[in-house]
Amino acid sequence: MSELSATIIGAGIVGVSTAAFLQREGYDVTIIDRVLPGEGCSFGNAGGLAFSEIVPTVHSRMLLKIPGWLVDPMGPLTIRWSYFPKALPWFLALARNSLPDRVRAITAARADLAMRVVSDFESLLKAAGTEDLIRYEDTLRLYDNEAQYLAEAPERAAKTPYGFEMKRLSGDEARELEPAIGPNVHCGVFHGGWYFLTNPGRAVKSIAAEVVKNGGRIIEDDVVSLVRDAGRVKALQLKTQGQHKVHRLVICAGAYSHLLAKQLGEKVLLEAERGYHMVLPNSGVKLSRSLTYARSPGAATPMEMGLRLAGSDEFAGLDAAPNYARADALWKNFKAVLPGLRQPDQETTRWMGRRPGTPDSLPVIGPSKTTANVWYGFGHGHMGLTWGPTTGRLIAETMSGRKSNIDLAPFRADRF
Structure with a gap:
């Protein structure tokens, strides 16, 4: 086995991006997943390159909305109550991370991740010949009334120091831009940095195909366990294909990643934030950009296969x-x-699909603290597509001993 060989568990956008950037560092790479590339959350997300979304998913003002959402079974957030006791430690940590000082620190860390989102994505898609999948039209956020718009002023103010300006449009200006928008829309704002992909699943598949073209392997199998020896993982026990020897291992297994980290003695608070989508090939509306609506989290995105409506947050395991x-x-x-x-x-x-969510809205990126030859790249929550290529680049730099452009301390595995 080559000294520069790496196995990546996970064939979503994070895993295939990691493989692609590791190849550029000279690694022989193998990707292992129970499903083919781009068939998990990378297939069904809202398609957003939402690099301006630096404020954490939950903050103190949003905490006040959660009780009302929970009493509505079709609200944007729901918990299946039989599952609540298991999820309680995650929610308690969520509350702690919603305090103002934590929100400021988390926002700064998310802003660091945002710096090279577009260039990292472009780098991979251009190599794969699918750069046309990116649409450089900023997403438009819609409001029913002035009170709804003013309620989000703190989030807009938090983004401004990082260069994300959210330009306001009147309702008529929004309708001039997108005639499908109805007369009840009071105003809108550009997100200040939120492009989209017209087919996120195809984007992931194209990057994976480029990895294979450059000598990488993809194994469709389920990783049952990690075989350890002398503080290292030496092999993976696969469900159908026996043992796969490992030199260096990267765990990018999405919502299942914490189960593998647990085998290495590391406790990571991770929950499956289950999201839904509906695709309407015959939607009856034409959009040139993605839309979000302040009344309820979610996005409407024009894609190759039709209009995709995506969102929701369900905790059910x-x-x-x-x-x-x-x-x-x-x-x-x-x-x-x-x-x-x-x-x-x-x-x-x-x-x-099952988004891998942490209670501080930050992914886990970097080396294991217990096992010398293991690195992590998971826990991206609602931002997996956006941060996937950047995560892959950061992991490849770290594994190669090169200094990254950001401080990875906020993303360490032992912060929980």
Whole structure:
């Protein structure tokens, strides 16, 4: 086995990006996943390169909204109450990380990750010949009334020092830009840095194909356990293909990553933030950009396969059956601002995926603290597509002993 060989567990955007950047550092790479590249959360997300989203997902003002959301079974956040005791430590940590000083520190760390999002993505897609998948149109956020707009002033103020300006549009200006927007929209703002991909699953597959073209391997199998010896992982026990020898290992297994970290003696607070989407090939509306709506978290994004409505946050564990009524709720939400939106028909598809969320809205990036030849890249929550290529670059730099452009301390594995 080559001294410069690496195995990556996970074939989503983080895993394939890590493999691609490691190849540029001279590594022989193997990707292992139970599903083919781009078939997990990377397939079904909202498609956003949301590099301006530096304020953490939950902060003190949003905490006040959560009780109201929880009493609505179709609200933007729900917990299956049978699962709540297991998730309680995660939610307690979430509350601690919603205090003002923590929000400021988390915002700064997220801003660091945002610096090279677009250039890192462009680098991989250009190499794969699919750079046309990026649309450089800033996402537009819509508001029902002035009070709704003013309520988000603190978030806009927090972004300004980092160069993200959220320009306001009147309702008429928003409709001139996107005629499908309804007359009830009071105003809108550009997000200040939120592009989109027209097919995120195809983007991931194209990067993976380039990895294979450059000599990488992809193994479709389930990693059952990590085989350790003398403080290192020496092999992976696969479900159907026996043992796979390891020289260096990167764990990018999404919502399942903490189960592997646990085998190495590391406790990581990670929950599956289950998101839903609906794709309408016959939506009846035409958009040139992605839209978000202040009434409820989620995005409407024009894609190759139709209009994708994505969002929702459901805590029910890894294995609970999907509740596709939550996908239908996204249609009802966006119908309020896109009055021409047609009813779902026989060609409409629905999907559920498991976002790997940490209670501080920061991913885990960097070396294991217990095992010498293991690195981590997971826990990106709602920002996996956005931060995936940058995470891959940072891991490749760290494994190669080169100094990165940001401080990785906020993303260390032992911070929980």
